[in-house]
Amino acid sequence: MNESENEKFDAIVIGGGLGGLSCAAHLAKRGCHVILFEQHHSVGGYATSFQRRAPDGDLFDFEASIHAIAGCGVNGIITQILRDLGAENDVRFVDISGTIMKLVLPDRTVDFCMDQGRFMNILIHQFPEEKESVRKFFGYLNRLWELLPDTKTKPLFSEGLSSELSDISKKSILSVFQSYFIDQRIFLCLYAPIAYCGLDLSQIDLLKYAAAMREVFLEKSYWISGGSRNLSQALALAISQNGGEVRVGSRVRKIIVEDGKARGVELEDGSRIKSRCVVSNADATLTFLEMVGEENLPREFLDSFKQMTASWSYFQVYLGLDEKFQVPEDLRSCFEIGILPEQPDSGPKAGTSFAGLTNYTLLDPSLAEGGKQIVTIGTPLRVENLQDAWGVSSYLERNEAYYKRKNETADHLISMAEKVYPGLREHILVMEAATPLTAQRYTLNKNGCYVGFDLRHKRLPQRTPINDLYLAGAWTEPHGGVLGVILSGKQAAEMIIDEHFTTAAC
Structure with missing residues (x-):
């Protein structure tokens, strides 16, 4: 096993979602020797985007998942955090509090507004x-x-x-x-x-x-101009500009635990990197049951932890539309539309009767070139058993049964969207579909869950049963959502400074 004794850090952050980026940026700003490892080729987790080209070469910039966030006014919490990190000018927020979301019921349409x-x-x-x-x-x-x-x-x-x-x-x-x-x-x-x-x-x-x-x-709601990737990149830049390091394409296999304390990590290639403390922004199940290992955890914690259930995932269809597509006149001021189920007594029936449609180019026309449009359609899905749900034994496996369900679900969602956007299919130039397994492949969140634990559970404390191991992100306090995970990163950094370093700088 390769022990990288020459690589020793004050803190190691596992995972480059917004919580991990926020934590590493705050530690670097305080002078800590910090490194962040992200298994994917880019940082951001769900706060990211991807690009595809139309047949004529025009570019579509697809937002992966985020619609609107809070805390971004002049004195908002996220704005203050970016200001403290020297990154305020790297991100621009657009106030969308006055926008309307259309709620489409079987017999009527109802406007939802934040007033x-x-x-x-x-x-x-x-x-x-x-x-x-x-x-x-x-x-x-x-x-x-x-x-x-x-x-x-x-x-x-x-x-x-x-x-x-x-x-x-x-x-x-x-x-x-x-x-x-x-x-x-x-x-x-x-x-x-x-x-x-x-x-x-x-x-x-x-x-x-x-x-x-x-x-x-x-609270007012805001859109991140250019997409959430800009927020992720601003935090990553703040890390490097303050002397920290971000390594993408580097998956952590184990958290090194010695005498009940986190003392570094082991990467997939076998290299071991030591540190005074570790922060996990990774999936909680992955963190505790695989990277830490059950043998290092108290039985009471394990028993309680295994009773907690992850949040639902999402099935998303991303559509790039030609410049001839016309949004119905009564929907041109509504970038979000909720197509609601016929049976209201229990909520949305995943994948069958509830869908959320977002027209991102009504928010930000710069996301599609040549006057084209971007529309996404999503529905919440829970994956209890991969074999039953998708006909696969691993989130990395793809077979005929998987593609059959993926294509059928995408087709169904497009049909639902045509209730409000008639003729939508005729204008599709580019289509991508993301299943819960897609989400897990990119984020390593078990079964592609979106917001950590579901709303029935309290979130885990940021201090863990392993000394010097902290949590940041959607699985921990204070709460989920963009604002919550960025705050959790800041709070984890403050705990580390208070508990490990006696001076202002590490």
């Missing part, structure tokens, strides 16, 4: 018989917001819960909706902003729903 008062009036107009119920529900939701702790920079459960909030956390949003409304179509309209999680209404508790909706209605 609470306006959205209430829209619901009352669409469902006049529910007028008083709408007002009472939003009054109740606003009262919950006043009771909730600040969750921008810390997890929802960090300070414990009052008895009232504890009782609220035991209620499902399905039961609450049923207590307020008769018309179940309203359920879907109120659920749409968090439909990405894929869970049934009965599986999401009111407390987490209220926290998520507080961000929707009380």
Whole structure:
């Protein structure tokens, strides 16, 4: 085994998602000798993009997954973080808070907007018989917001819960909706902003729903000009400009544990690199069960950890359309459209009746050359068993059964999209489809999960049972989403500085 004794770092960061990039950038800024290893050929995780060319040579720049993020105003948390890292001028944010998302129900279309008062009036107009119920529900939701702790920079459960909030956390949003409304179509309209999680209404508790909706209605939303790749690259640049190092195409196989402490990593090529501490931005299952190893973990932690379930993945279709495609006039101000299921009592039925359509070129025309357009269509999917779901034994395997389901699902989603974009198929120049297995291949997240653990679980603490091993990213505190994972990286770096270094610089 190749021991690289000449390569010893203050900190090693595993994984180049936004959480890992943020952590390494903050450590480098404080003078730490830090290195980040990313197994893919580029950093960013889900915050990335890819390019394809049309037959005439025009370029399509496809955003992989991110639509809108919070915390990017002049004094927003992400803006402040970039300012502290000297990267503020490397990223430009566009305020999209005033945009409308169309919610397409079987019998009508409902506008969803991030202005609470306006959205209430829209619901009352669409469902006049529910007028008083709408007002009472939003009054109740606003009262919950006043009771909730600040969750921008810390997890929802960090300070414990009052008895009232504890009782609220035991209620499902399905039961609450049923207590307020008769018309179940309203359920879907109120659920749409968090439909990405894929869970049934009965599986999401009111407390987490209220926290998520507080961000929707009380925080502004932004688009990253040019795509989320620009944010990832800005953080990577901040690492290198402050003396840190980023190595892509370098997969970590093991975290070296000595006497209960993380002391470095072993790469796939067998080389071992030592450090004073390690931060994992990788999939939590991969981190603990493979890289650390069960033999190094307390039984109580293992038993609890194995009860936690990962979030759903997504099936995405990426379409590059010709310049002749015309968005219907009534949809030209809506870059997002939710095509909702016919049965509203349980939420979206993955891959069959719920789809989200995003027209990125309505947000940012520069993403497609020659007046062309980019449209993505996605639906949440959970993969419990690879063999049953895709006919394969490994996320790397591809066979006839896999391609058959992939093509059928893509075709189904395009058919759903044609309900709102008639004639869409006739204008497709480029098409790519990404399954949950595609997501796992690029990120190593088990079964291609998108946001760490699902909403039913508390996130893992950033300090782990292994001394000097920390977590950053969607699996840990404070919360998921772009803002949450960038914050987790900053907070992990601050813990390391406080616990390992007595001076301002490492």
